[in-house]
Amino acid sequence: RKEVEQDPGPFNVPEGATVAFNCTYSNSASQSFFWYRQDCRKEPKLLMSVYSSGNEDGRFTAQLNRASQYISLLIRDSKLSDSATYLCVVNKVDTGRRALTFGSGTRLQVQP
Amino acid sequence: DAGVIQSPRHEVTEMGQEVTLRCKPISGHNSLFWYRQTMMRGLELLIYFNNNVPIDDSGMPEDRFSAKMPNASFSTLKIQPSEPRDSAVYFCASKIRTSGNQETQYFGPGTRLLVL
Numbered sequence: 001r002k003e004v005e006q007d008p009g010p011f012n013v014p015e016g017a018t019v020a021f022n023c024t025y026s027n028s029a030s031q032s033f034f035w036y037r038q039d040c041r042k043e044p045k046l047l048m049s050v051y052s053s054g055n056e057d058g059r060f061t062a063q064l065n066r067a068s069q070y071i072s073l074l075i076r077d078s079k080l081s082d083s084a085t086y087l088c089v090v091n092k093v094d095t096g097r098r099a100l101t102f103g104s105g106t107r108l109q110v111q112p
Numbered sequence: 113d114a115g116v117i118q119s120p121r122h123e124v125t126e127m128g129q130e131v132t133l134r135c136k137p138i139s140g141h142n143s144l145f146w147y148r149q150t151m152m153r154g155l156e157l158l159i160y161f162n163n164n165v166p167i168d169d170s171g172m173p174e175d176r177f178s179a180k181m182p183n184a185s186f187s188t189l190k191i192q193p194s195e196p197r198d199s200a201v202y203f204c205a206s207k208i209r210t211s212g213n214q215e216t217q218y219f220g221p222g223t224r225l226l227v228l
Contacts, residue, residue, distance in 0.1 A: 043203055043219035044155065087155070099145060099168070100217060104154035 001026055004103035006088050012109045017078045021106045023088030024070045033064055034089040035073050038105065044087055047073075078110045114138070116220035118204050124226045130192040133223045136185055137206030145217060146179055146189050147203040155203070161187065162209055173198075194227045201225070 006023045013019045025033075033050035048055065050062040050071050061074040071088055088103035117136040125131055137144045145160040159169040164181045172179070176195070181187040191198055201224050205217040 043221055045219065046216045099143075099157055099160050101157070102147075102155040 003027055003101045004088055004090050006103040006106045008104060008106060010107040010109050012111060013078055014111055015078055015080060018074065018076045019078055019108060020072055020074045021086055022070055022072050023103055025090045027092055028069060030090045030092050032091040033071050035062055036087040036089055038085045038087055080110050080112060083108055083110045116204055116206050116218055118220035118223050120223060121221060122224045124228065125194055126228050127195055128193045130190065131194045131225060133189040133202050135187045135204030135220060138218055141206035141208050143207050143209040144181060144187050145205040147205065148200045149203060150200045196227045199226050
């Protein structure tokens with residue numbers, strides 16, 4: 001089983017739609033969580049961190065459910081520019097072994 | 113401010129040749145990571161350094177791969193000899209290592225490697 005699992009998509013949605021991605025992680029010792037965004041043929045960039053209480057950044061809302069070990073990302077009022085691959089990322093912090101573990105990503109295509 | 117710098121941006125080589133990828137992290141960052149991304153396997157961590165010291169190289173595929181960080185501003189990833197299955201995009205990333213859990217890695221633009 002992969003440490004971080006995501007539905008690869010693609011999710012094809014019209015502009016203005018609300019879309020949600022989920023991600024599950026297998027290591028209960030994971031301590032910090034992120035969503036990264038990767039545009040086609042570009043490098044990944046941090047979209048937002050995910051806090052235990054849930055957090056919002058404009059049209060983006062991230063939530064964490066530790067009991068069920070899943071993370072979600074909600075995008076409201078989708079824009080064409082939101083088209084990208086969204087990577088769920090988990091970090092298990094210990095004595096320094098291992099770093100971020102990336103999911104394979106969920107591809108979003110927002111259509112006019 | 114300059115971000116993470118990687119060179120070359122593209123590399124095409126023949127099987128058996130040595131390949132050296134280079135990375136300059138963001139100034140002041142003390143952790144550096146090498147990743148490999150393919151369609152089949154996604155983004156995989158190969159190795160990372162804290163304060164120029166390799167911490168975890170368990171992701172390095174095999175002995176053909178080696179990485180060095182001789183100083184805080186430079187790292188190399190070497191493949192010798194290269195094989196077609198090494199074809200991928202290789203990313204370097206850096207960050208400031210803190211004791212907290214919330215931290216951002218900054219990725220370079222990547223090196224697209226094609227081994228024929």
